[in-house]
Amino acid sequence: MGHDPIEVERVLVELGAVVIGLAVLARLADRIALSPIPLYLLAGLLFGTGGIAAPDFSEEFIELGAEIGVILLLLTLGLEYTADELRTSLRGGVPGGLADLAANATPGALAAVLLGWDAKGVLLLAGVTYISSSGIVSKLLRDLGRLGNRETPTVLSLLVVEDLAMAVYLPITSVVLAGGGADRALRSVLGALALLAVVLYLALRRGQVLSRLLAARSNEALLLGVMGVTLLVAGIAQRMNVSAAVGAFLVGIALSGTVQQRASSLIEPLRDLFAALFFLFFGLQIDPGDLLSSLPAAVVLAVVTAVTKVLVGSWAAGRAGVGPRGRMRAGTALIARGEFSIVIAGLGTAAGVEPEIGSLAAAYVLLLAAGGPVVARSADGLADLWARRRRGGRPARR
């Protein structure tokens, strides 16, 4: 390879320093009981294009790093749920999922229209505001000891449905972004849908097939097999204009049974590493100056979509017979946006759609990934406050 050996040395040293920096941030986030994701993004912003101290990473290095990070991150996201969980959530979670989609994709779409973006921008921003961060939410529920709460199955089933919605949304969006004439776009969408149908059929009905192919007694062989298939499918997907990351996500979903369980327990510890690198690399590509100019729009969007998430979560929990405090807990837990919103924005920047979408999504995710957990922590107090105000407003009712 035509690399200057000194260059490799320097990149390794700088990358090492940056990852150590991430480790420090992760500790700090743990100490102040916050999600580390906003900190990773900030680190990326500070050290990247237009930041305070840009390390001399070459553009290809950053791009390749972001690409590999997102492939591995999406593989682990796809592996998160078992086929059984997908099936039962799909059966019971459709009304909640549809309400979630309507309430949270609409503000994004409207905002994009107001900003004067084209149809592709509208599609992207709708996705950015729709999807909660399953990573942040499930960590939050764990940290707050709410896993056993009665509202938690509702929250988790909304997350699963969102995950499945991504399986449909991401391939379609990526082929739409790849563009071409209406005729070609239609053919690509049909191709993506066919691919998706095959994946879901494999995952839900024929889980054994892929699993039997990959099942190996040694963890090593299993891990190599899964990685190999992932990279292969990711490459083919990229060829078909269905972005590599989306291909990896579909592989994660298609794996099921014992292979899914073993692979997810093997890869899970690495998931947070991939996620950290992914957020960092995304941040590196964004100029903090652009971020500041997107901030007002991001603040409005964040406030509106925080409220819509609370409404949807509380409505869905109410349907499951949960009381007022639990409904507020369910709603506020869902506020946090994270990895998927950034992935979607990343598709947009890669396709060169709206230059502003990257910085807007970064500001938006910064606000909600940091703010969501804080609001969720004080959910019980909020619910009591809300109840008191309602009682105060209508004293005759009680």
Next chain:
Amino acid sequence: MGDVQETDLPGIGKRFDFETSSGARVGVIVHRTGRRDLLLYSRDDPDSCQTVLALSDADVLTLVEILGGSRITAHLTAVQQEIEGLAIDWIDVDDSSRWAGKTLAEAAVHTRTGVSIVAIMRADETVPAPAADTELLPGDRVVAVGTPQGLSQLAQELSGT
């Protein structure tokens, strides 16, 4: 056995919960990793709970053994039931008993008291229908069937008083 409710927690595992006879709501989360959380639901807000204990696989085995063990003992003492003059009882062999270390034949239990020893429970094994040359060891628990009088005589002899 109470009515146990089972709920899926996608991405995490399963939750089981039931109400105790005193009215407390108790839950267990079985994580995919094998970890178990023991939960107690709040009485003010029945939707929320507190994790009382986080248990590893080994902790679970220990806890089950303790809880289940005492349940079996309680069960056993309650089972001493009489059927028309016939009784069944579980009797521990004390090391001060004169029959400790002797075989069943030497103790001649059946000849003297009319009681049959139908099984011997030891620390890690159970000897069903023990043969005449089986030894009674201190710490054994014998399962005996006979008349109430015969059983109380045997109980006295085996306890060494």
